[in-house]
Amino acid sequence: MKELQFSAYAKINLTLDVLGKRADGYHEVEMIMQSIDLHDQISLQEQKSGIDILVNHPLVPNDEDNLAYRAASLLMETSQVNSGVRIEIAKNIPVAAGLAGGSSDAAAVLVGLNQLWNLGLSKQELMELGSQLGADVPFCILGGTVLAKGIGTELIPVESLPEIDLVLVKPEISISTKDIYSRYSPALVKRKPELKAMLTGIRERNIQTIKANLVNVLEDITLHYYPEVQRIKDQMLEMGLSSVLMSGSGPTLFALVDSSEIAEKCVNQLKSVINGQVIGTRTGKGN
Numbered sequence: 280m281k282e283l284q285f286s287a288y289a290k291i292n293l294t295l296d297v298l299g300k301r302a303d304g305y306h307e308v309e310m311i312m313q314s315i316d317l318h319d320q321i322s323l324q325e326q327k328s329g330i331d332i333l334v335n336h337p338l339v340p341n342d343e344d345n346l347a348y349r350a351a352s353l354l355m356e357t358s359q360v361n362s363g364v365r366i367e368i369a370k371n372i373p374v375a376a377g378l379a380g381g382s383s384d385a386a387a388v389l390v391g392l393n394q395l396w397n398l399g400l401s402k403q404e405l406m407e408l409g410s411q412l413g414a415d416v417p418f419c420i421l422g423g424t425v426l427a428k429g430i431g432t433e434l435i436p437v438e439s440l441p442e443i444d445l446v447l448v449k450p451e452i453s454i455s456t457k458d459i460y461s462r463y464s465p466a467l468v469k470r471k472p473e474l475k476a477m478l479t480g481i482r483e484r485n486i487q488t489i490k491a492n493l494v495n496v497l498e499d500i501t502l503h504y505y506p507e508v509q510r511i512k513d514q515m516l517e518m519g520l521s522s523v524l525m526s527g528s529g530p531t532l533f534a535l536v537d538s539s540e541i542a543e544k545c546v547n548q549l550k551s552v553i554n555g556q557v558i559g560t561r562t563g564k565g566n
């Protein structure tokens with residue numbers, strides 16, 4: 280029986296804007312998404328029938344509620360597969376963090392099973408299937424630096440960002456994306472992203488312009504309702520980190536830093552003062 284290993288990469292948002300609410304309740308967004316090196320490790324083992332799943336994290340379901348299980352089940356149904364799979368996930372991506380951890384696992388399972396079961400589906404076909412599981416899944420299949428529109432599933436790849444070192448801080452609390460969107464109010468937003476300026480910064484590989492244009496309108500909502508996230512952001516700024524932004528709906532905060540040495544120093548310093556997970560990583564290409 281075949282066995283394959285895959286990495287499922289997390290993402291951050293370099294910008295995130297909410298343009299409005301659609302009649303179906305979804306929010307219309309415009310955001311630049313970026314894959315990062317931080318990843319879960321996924322092992323797919325072929326078995327005679329059925330889907331088994333094993334995850335090493337107390338907050339992640341070990342059953343059909345796992346997004347990776349749902350990805351396998353969807354692929355089995357749509358491709359009429361006469362085989363099964365055992366999925367093992369070693370989680371490194373913080374959970375309910377704004378880093379698309381679950382979506383990334385689902386994306387890796389779609390890509391991986393397409394290979395394991397020799398289904399021959401194109402990337403585009405996998406992305407279309409992925410959009411049935413969650414708005415971030417198509418991006419996780421594509422990876423890299425991408426402008427996302429609509430509900431986040433209309434993807435336009437842009438020039439890739441140079442590799443930049445990052446410090447991530449995931450505060451102890453978990454936040455659901457749904458909760459933050461339901462509390463979204465334009466009145467709470469202090470600054471809107473300037474998409475053109477950020478795209479110019481990325482195209483010119485100008486880190487200063489990129490840092491100056493890191494804006495996420497959901498950050499204002501999360502910081503308003505969760506003051507402990509604001510406190511951690513303040514602590515990061517006081518340490519001298521110049522550009523700190525929340526990813527997605529939070530609560531993870533990230534800072535772009537100039538070298539891996541600086542990242543390591545900041546990680547050690549933050550670990551001693553912050554209640555949460557502190558991780559040093561870098562921007563990456565994703566899949």
Ligand code: ATP
Pocket residue numbers: 338339340344345346347368373374375376377378379380381382384385415454456527528529
């Ligand atoms: P996004 O950035 O896409 O909004 P997130 O990073 O905020 O996602 P996830 O880590 O994907 O959030 O977790 C959200 C919820 O999904 C968790 O409460 C978790 O129980 C559930 N979940 C289901 N499958 C997974 C999985 N494979 N990995 C992590 N969480 C999962």
